[in-house]
Amino acid sequence: WTAARLSSRPARLLRPADPVEVVAEVPEGPPLRFRWRRALYRVTRAEGPERIEAEWWAADEAQADAPVRDYYRVEDGDGRRFWLYRAGLYGPRATDGVPRWFLHGLFA
Numbered sequence: 001w002t003a004a005r006l007s008s009r010p011a012r013l014l015r016p017a018d019p020v021e022v023v024a025e026v027p028e029g030p031p032l033r034f035r036w037r038r039a040l041y042r043v044t045r046a047e048g049p050e051r052i053e054a055e056w057w058a059a060d061e062a063q064a065d066a067p068v069r070d071y072y073r074v075e076d077g078d079g080r081r082f083w084l085y086r087a088g089l090y091g092p093r094a095t096d097g098v099p100r101w102f103l104h105g106l107f108a
Contacts, residue, residue, distance in 0.1 A: 010105030017102035027090040041076045048072035081107035
């Protein structure tokens with residue numbers, strides 16, 4: 001992948017993001033496949049994570065409770081590109097049970 005081929009932000013954002021079922025090789029790893037709207041997608045390329053969380057110096061109480069998001073840019077075997085994120089963490093920093101996955105955008 002090159003920066004020219006895959007921009008860092010998708011052309012189309014889903015609001016709100018759609019929940020997806022994800023299978024990853026390791027808990028903190030990129031998706032290997034995911035199910036969105038009853039269709040199964042096999043990931044052939046993944047880039048990330050890009051961690052997005054509230055700024056510690058400016059976070060208000062509402063933001064402080066928001067889970068950390070780890071974003072991945074992924075591509076399936078047919079060349080479709082998606083922007084997925086995992087909300088929450090595994091392990092010692094886990095705050096709210098098992099992390100959940102969402103599809104937040106589609107690349108052109």
